[in-house]
Amino acid sequence: MNRTMITATNTLAQLQKQMDIISNNLANIDTTGYKRREATFSDLLFQEFRNQTNANEEKNRLTPLGIRQGTGARLSQSQIIMKQGNLKTTDRQLDVAFTKEGQYFRVLVQDENGSSIQLTRDGSFHLSPISKNEMMLVTGDGYSVLDENNHPIYITGDAKGYTFTENGQLVVEKTNGTRQTINLGVSLVKKPQFLVQKGDNLLGLPENFAELGVLKQDILTELNGPLRAQIAMKQGALEQSNVDLSKEMTELINVQRSYQFQARSITIADQMMGLVNGIR
Incomplete structure (x- = not known):
């Protein structure tokens, strides 16, 4: 040809x-x-x-x-x-948006290949009833939102209000005057180019770490313990795309x-x- x-x-x-x-x-x-x-x-x-x-025939040639x-x-x-998108105010209690680049919520995704922890910036959360007095915090697609120990978040009793603090805590106020405080699972992505698009606005870790020559801790860090001071989020708002x-x-x-x-x-x-x- x-x-x-x-x-x-x-x-x-x-x-x-x-x-x-x-x-x-x-x-x-x-x-x-x-x-x-x-x-x-x-x-x-x-x-x-x-x-x-x-x-010798090409003396003084520059190329x-x-x-x-x-x-x-x-x-x-x-x-x-990873540029930060604009924030859109919704005034909805279960809407929350990150105000710093690189921070992601951890969610549990179950499919035909089993369960895996994936990442999302979509903070439009909902409550899914589990039993009469128990609800689970989920994303708009029904995936479980995880806490700092990578466990699904369950809310028990009758709740009358929800507050997301700036450092990534969910405070649930009960009708009986008590409070339930939950640390949300947040990860800081350091090398986003190694993440894999999983669909449904989710990102996941690659499976071939040895071939890529990187470790999980090289790609992201779980913001737990003292590292939670780095978290920055705003309640009642959603982050728009950066397109x-x-x-x-x-x-x-x-x-x-x-x-x-x-x-x-x-x-x-x-x-x-x-x-x-x-x-x-």
């Missing part, structure tokens, strides 16, 4: 992945606590042709010797952007133009091959 076609085809496949990332960002522009992703590209291998055997021909570009990384519509649309237009350019390259290469084959 013509080298121009190979280069264009390689790049087309990677541009399609970038469009998928941008489309996913746009689709989640109204998703609470969603963090946008950004594509980063790098060049594929270059092939070098040593067309000059005598280096490297030889001719270098690339084979296209590839998507090297889909980087998650900028104008920026995403501009980037989408640029990718579409690049896609059209690569497709046009294939068409021109095909026409050139047709002309060569038609020479008598």
Whole structure:
């Protein structure tokens, strides 16, 4: 196949992945606590042709010797952007938003593969009845919110009010005058690029730690004990996504133009091959 076609085809496949990332960002522009992703590209291998055997013939040359021909570009990384989103006031007691970057709630997710602890910035919580006098704190999708010991949070008795403190505590006021204080499970993500998107606005840890050469403590830290002083959250508000519509649309237009350019390259290469084959 013509080298121009190979280069264009390689790049087309990677541009399609970038469009998928941008489309996913746009689709989640109204998703609470969603963090946008950004594509980063790098060049594929270059092939070098040593067309000059005598280096003395190239004295005072500023560029490297030889001719270098690339084979296209590839998507090297889909980087998650941890920038803080705007806060939207709801005045709902069970709504809470982080006011610092990198902090996540821990939730328990149960699926066909078993149960696992995952992370979310979505602080729109609800109460799910367990028995007559017991309720469980869950996310909008029904996942159990965990405490600092990674246990589901159960609220017993008749509650009349809920207060989230700035350092990550849930204080439940009962009708009988007593209080139940619960430390929410909060993690600080230090290396977000190692996290895996699990769907439903959730992030999880990778399974191949040995292959990646990192440990769990390198990626995140559980803010328990004295570390809870680092937690910062606000009750009665939700964090909006950090997706900028104008920026995403501009980037989408640029990718579409690049896609059209690569497709046009294939068409021109095909026409050139047709002309060569038609020479008598």
